[in-house]
Amino acid sequence: MRVSLFVPCFVDQLAPQVGLATAKVLKRLGHDVEFRAEQTCCGQPSFNSGQWDVAREGAIRALQVFRGAEVVVGPSGSCVAMIKKFYPELLKDTPHLAAAEDLAARTFEFSEFLVNQLGVTDVGAKFAKKVTYHDGCHALRELRLKEEPRQLLRAVKGLELIESEEGESCCGFGGLFSAKFPMISTAMVQVKGGALARTGADFVVSSDPSCLLQIGGWLSREGKPILPLHIAEVLAHDA
Amino acid sequence: MSDAKQIFIKDATLNAADGDQRAFIRKALGGYYVNRDLQKARYRDWERARDAASLAKWTAVNDLANQLEKFTANFERNGGIVHWARDSAEARAIILKIAADVNAKAIVKSKCMTSEEIHLNDALEKAGYGVVESDLGEFIQQLRGEPPYHFVFPCMHVKREAISELFTKHLGTAPTDSPEELTMIARRHLRQLYVDADIGITGANFLVAETGQISITENEGNARLTAALPRIHIALSGIEKVVNRLDDLAVLLPMLATAGAGQPMTCYNTLYAGPRKPGECDGPEQFHLVLLDNARTRLLADPEQRDALHCIRCGACLNVCPIFKNIGGLAYGTTYQGPIGSVITPHLRGLKQWNHLSSASSLCGACTDACPVRIDLHHHLLHNRRNAMKQSPSLFDRVFHAGFGFVMKRPALFALGGKVFLATLPLLKKLPLPYMSAWLKTRDLPVAPPKSFRDQWKDSAHG
Numbered sequence: 001m002r003v004s005l006f007v008p009c010f011v012d013q014l015a016p017q018v019g020l021a022t023a024k025v026l027k028r029l030g031h032d033v034e035f036r037a038e039q040t041c042c043g044q045p046s047f048n049s050g051q052w053d054v055a056r057e058g059a060i061r062a063l064q065v066f067r068g069a070e071v072v073v074g075p076s077g078s079c080v081a082m083i084k085k086f087y088p089e090l091l092k093d094t095p096h097l098a099a100a101e102d103l104a105a106r107t108f109e110f111s112e113f114l115v116n117q118l119g120v121t122d123v124g125a126k127f128a129k130k131v132t133y134h135d136g137c138h139a140l141r142e143l144r145l146k147e148e149p150r151q152l153l154r155a156v157k158g159l160e161l162i163e164s165e166e167g168e169s170c171c172g173f174g175g176l177f178s179a180k181f182p183m184i185s186t187a188m189v190q191v192k193g194g195a196l197a198r199t200g201a202d203f204v205v206s207s208d209p210s211c212l213l214q215i216g217g218w219l220s221r222e223g224k225p226i227l228p229l230h231i232a233e234v235l236a237h238d239a
Numbered sequence: 240m241s242d243a244k245q246i247f248i249k250d251a252t253l254n255a256a257d258g259d260q261r262a263f264i265r266k267a268l269g270g271y272y273v274n275r276d277l278q279k280a281r282y283r284d285w286e287r288a289r290d291a292a293s294l295a296k297w298t299a300v301n302d303l304a305n306q307l308e309k310f311t312a313n314f315e316r317n318g319g320i321v322h323w324a325r326d327s328a329e330a331r332a333i334i335l336k337i338a339a340d341v342n343a344k345a346i347v348k349s350k351c352m353t354s355e356e357i358h359l360n361d362a363l364e365k366a367g368y369g370v371v372e373s374d375l376g377e378f379i380q381q382l383r384g385e386p387p388y389h390f391v392f393p394c395m396h397v398k399r400e401a402i403s404e405l406f407t408k409h410l411g412t413a414p415t416d417s418p419e420e421l422t423m424i425a426r427r428h429l430r431q432l433y434v435d436a437d438i439g440i441t442g443a444n445f446l447v448a449e450t451g452q453i454s455i456t457e458n459e460g461n462a463r464l465t466a467a468l469p470r471i472h473i474a475l476s477g478i479e480k481v482v483n484r485l486d487d488l489a490v491l492l493p494m495l496a497t498a499g500a501g502q503p504m505t506c507y508n509t510l511y512a513g514p515r516k517p518g519e520c521d522g523p524e525q526f527h528l529v530l531l532d533n534a535r536t537r538l539l540a541d542p543e544q545r546d547a548l549h550c551i552r553c554g555a556c557l558n559v560c561p562i563f564k565n566i567g568g569l570a571y572g573t574t575y576q577g578p579i580g581s582v583i584t585p586h587l588r589g590l591k592q593w594n595h596l597s598s599a600s601s602l603c604g605a606c607t608d609a610c611p612v613r614i615d616l617h618h619h620l621l622h623n624r625r626n627a628m629k630q631s632p633s634l635f636d637r638v639f640h641a642g643f644g645f646v647m648k649r650p651a652l653f654a655l656g657g658k659v660f661l662a663t664l665p666l667l668k669k670l671p672l673p674y675m676s677a678w679l680k681t682r683d684l685p686v687a688p689p690k691s692f693r694d695q696w697k698d699s700a701h702g
Contacts, residue, residue, distance in 0.1 A: 007692050013657045014685050016692035023696075035696050040653040046640045048602065050624030051632075054644035061648055141604035170561050174601025179674035181599050186681040187255040187565035188601065191265075217682030 001118075002032040004066060006074035006083070006107065009041040011209050018209050021236035022075040022110055025123055029114075039065045044082040048175050052090060059087045063099045071117070072107040075232050077139025077208045080109040085142050109139060110232055111207050115148040121155045126239040128158030131229070132201040134192070134215060136208030137170050149207050149231055157239055166195035173214035189218040197224040207231050243572055244595040250570035251599070260396065264564055267395050271558055274501030281503065292494050293613035295487040296549035299448070303539060303548075306448045306481045307530070313451025317513030319526040327357035330531050334359065334440070334473060335366055337527055341471050343368060343437035347429075349455075349462035350374040351442030352390045352552060353475045353531055356574040356587075359440070371432050373461040375425050382409050388568035390575055391499050391554035396567060429461070439465035439523070443476035444551065445491065448483050452510040453528065456495060460507055472514070472523035478530050479539075479548040491551060498611035499553030538586045544619050547583050549612040556606035556616055562599060571596065578606035582619040590627050597623035635673075654693055661687045 003026050007019040023033045043058025062083065066072050074080045084107055087100040114120050133153060139145045153161050172178065172188025179185075193215055196204045204219075206212050209230055216228030254260065279285045299306050311321045324330035338346070346368050348354065360381075363370045372381040376393035380386065382405050387393035394402075402421055403414045412424045433439075441462050445454040453474055455462050466472050482491065488508075496502040515522030538548055557563045557577030568576040573584045573596070581596035597620040606616040628636065646653050660667070664687040667675060678684070690698070 009653075009657075012692040013660055014687070016688050016690065016695050019692040020695065035693070037654075037693055037697070038650045040647045040650055041643075043647065046643060048621065048624070049636060049640060050621075050626075050628035051636065051640040051644075052625050052628075054640045054647075057644055058647045137601070137603040137605075141608060168605070170601050170603035170605070172561070172601055174603070176674065177598070177601050179677045181251070182677040182680060183252040183255040184562060184565055184599060185601070187261065188561050189682070190258075191261075191561070191565070213685070214682065217678070217684060220683040221681060 002034065002070045003113075004069035004072045005033060005035045006039065006042075006066070006072045006079065007035065008074065008076045008079040008209065010213065011075065014213065015209050015230070018075050018230040018232055021230065021232035022073070024236045025114075025125075025232060026073065029118065029120060029123060034069075036065050036069075042079045042082040044079060044086075045175055047082065047086060047090065048177075056090050056094075059090050059100065060096055062087070063096060063103055066103055066107075067099075069106065071113070072103070073110055073113045074107070075110045075207065075209065075230060077109050077136045077143055077145065078210050080107060080112075081138040081142035083107045109143055109145060109207060111149040111152055112143060112145050115151055121151045123152065123155070123235045124239050125235045125237050126157040127234050127237045129202040130160045130162060130200065131203045131205045131234065132162045132164045132196055132199040132226075134164075134171065134196065134204050134206040134208075134211055135168055136206055136211045139207050140168060145207070149205075152231065152235060153205065156234060156237075159234070162199045162201050164195045164199045166192055169195070171211045171214050173210050175210070178214060185214070186218070189214055193218045193222070193224065197226050199226075201226055203227050203229040203234075205229050205231050205234055241592045241595065243592045246572055247570060247595055247599070250572070251566040254567045254570050255565050260567065261565055263398070264396060264567065267392075268558055268564070271501045275497060275558075278497040278501055278503050282497075288490060288494060289611055289613055291490045292611050293546075293549060295482055295484075295491060296551070296612050297546070299482050299487075300479060300539070300545060300548045302483075303478065303481065306483055307478060310446050310448040310451060310481050311530075313448065314446075314453075314513075314528060315451070317451045318516065319451070319513050319528055322527060322529045324529055324531045324533070326533050327531075330357045330475065330529050330533070331359060331362040333529050334475070335362060337471065337473060338363070338366070338368060338438060341437060341525070343471065345369045345432070345436045346371070346438045346440060347432050347436035347465050347469060348372050348377075348440040349442070349457065349465040350377055350393075351440065351475055352387070352574060353442055353477055354440065355386060356533065357475075357531065359475070371429070371436075373429050373433070373465055374457070375422060375459060375461075378425055378429070379405065382406075386569070386574075388576075389554060389557055389563075390552060391557075396569075433464045433468040436469040438471040438473060439467075439469040440473045440475065441466050443474050443480055443528075444495065445488060446476060446481040447485050447488065447510070448481055450485050450510075450512065452485075452512045454488055454492070454508065454510050456492065456505040456508050458500075458506045463507060463509055466509070466511055466523070467521050470524045471527070472511075472525070473527045473529065474511070475529045475531065477535055478532055479535050479550075494611040495551050495553045498555040498609065499558075534587045538583065541586070543622055544582070544586070546612075546614050547579070547586070547619060549614055550579050550583075551612060552579075553611060555609040555611060559605040559609045561601070561603060561605070578616045578620070579614070582614075582616055582623065585623050585627075590623065591631055594623055594627035597621075597627070654691070657691050657693075661691060
């Protein structure tokens with residue numbers, strides 16, 4: 001299969017290793033991977049800020065960028081939810097609706113693609129560490145992905161998966177929310193990050209790099225001995 | 240910035256920094272989660288029950304005018320008197336007039352958030368009536384001079400010792416740390432008040448159109464005494480509380496109890512139909528019902544958010560909301576706290592003043608999943624944000640997003656912007672930039688990688 005990578009803008013800038021790991025796993029499974037360099041941001045920051053006109057322009061651009069792609073796979077539940085759930089809502093009274101629905105049907109979050117589209121749970125990775133998993137809210141509640149990433153992690157050789165308290169609690173990122181209401185966002189990550197640290201895991205793994213930015217930023221500031229890691233990075237470790 | 244927003248930011252900041260209080264609230268809700276899950280598991284299929292509950296409310300709300308006519312015709316046939324109030328002022332005036340007409344002096348109330356919405360107690364007290372709340376939580380809040388913290392658990396934030404002190408101060412009772420003893424103190428105090436009161440004011444959980452009955456749900460039995468003992472009963476209800484059929488309560492009553500309080504059923508579920516009839520041994524001489532619009536018809540006119548009128552005020556969305564749990568109920572400054580309050584308050588009291596509540600959310604969606612009547616709560620927060628931007632965008636937001644949109648459409652500029660961002664990140668971290676400095680106050684940013692993904696991809700064999 002030819003997979004077109006959808007790389008969130010902050011992964012592009014701040015966590016390029018996540019994009020590279022995603023490509024590596026897909027290639028290891030025998031797929032062609034392309035990156036269409038004209039892609040920019042999915043428009044979610046503007047969408048969530050109520051600037052739907054700006055977000056709509058971003059959405060229409062993304063439809064053009066990914067036109068003709070067989071499948072589009074992104075290592076972020078949040079940005080993929082933007083395409084799958086919110087592009088059709090944004091474009092519902094426009095001539096672009098059919099294209100938006102078509103793209104939504106061909107776009108998948110990374111763990112969703114592996115497990116539900118390819119039927120793969122063992123990607124041949126080895127990672128002898130204790131990890132705990134953080135469900136990003138968009139993956140969990142917009143895309144309804146809960147078991148998929150866990151199935152993948154359980155199949156990793158040597159990996160021990162520990163569930164945390166506050167398993168389904170939000171980390172408090174919420175995009176610009178984290179900077180517009182920093183005090184609330186921080187209180188939320190204290191609850192979440194505290195529970196993750198108490199698991200005694202070496203790494204907190206998630207399918208959402210934006211949550212990892214928030215959780216990792218707080219863990220680092222507090223000096224907690226647990227590091228953020230994207231699920232693609234775990235799966236990219238060769239056996 | 241609106242006044243309401245300034246107060247919100249101040250209070251939310253204060254409360255979010257109060258670790259002890261936040262831990263107390265989490266602990267208070269701990270038992271609820273366990274019980275809720277136990278009770279949910281007793282349903283054959285909770286999700287199908289949500290469908291049924293949602294459909295029952297959808298059917299009523301989408302035929303509201305007809306169902307209200309049917310309800311009021313049946314309510315009047317039962318001997319009740321209906322009053323229509325367009326807004327808070329009208330509702331207060333109606334109730335004050337009834338009180339004057341019947342020469343009332345003392346008034347006892349059971350739990351009624353709609354009366355908080357119209358600030359009824361203030362109006363009654365100013366007019367010289369003695370008003371006492373008979374729900375234990377509301378009674379405590381009334382003594383504290385504070386609005387309810389949570390519209391189902393009004394004093395969940397108050398510690399036992401504080402309640403004991405409060406009773407000692409106001410009722411002259413000996414200090415105690417026994418919850419049973421505290422309850423008995425309140426009960427002894429309230430019993431005589433029911434007998435002395437001329438008017439009992441209650442809310443209504445459901446208005447049953449096909450029978451003209453009012454359904455009231457409670458755990459303490461105080462609403463039954465409030466409705467039955469005084470010679471005049473006034474019920475106050477929003478117009479959206481109507482359901483078409485008595486059978487609808489078969490799903491709505493247990494779901495209200497389970498979703499809101501983790502109970503199989505609330506302890507007392509009573510249907511009230513009209514005043515005392517000849518030969519009956521109890522019940523009021525007059526039974527009034529004040530039906531309040533107060534901008535609910537504005538919400539009804541919005542097909543996108545009309546489902547917010549499905550709300551049965553169970554409080555499930557508050558109980559799971561990380562914002563509520565971390566800033567507390569009083570910080571909202573609204574009658575209805577939590578996600579449902581953030582959705583409907585802009586409709587009830589103005590979007591410009593209250594949109595900040597829609598912005599103060601990470602959009603995690605826990606509320607929407609918890610809602611027994613399937614209100615699309617967190618997406619409505621997005622809708623409010625969009626509507627607010629259309630109505631009165633701030634200059635900063637306009638410029639920020641116009642700039643962002645400009646760059647988003649130009650991949651070369653976007654890539655260049657990324658390069659500049661990465662190269663200057665160490666410097667940016669030191670500047671007093673909006674957003675950036677707010678983030679960095681409590682969280683680190685990762686060290687900038689030497690090259691972006693797109694550059695690394697181009698450099699590698701892929702490009």
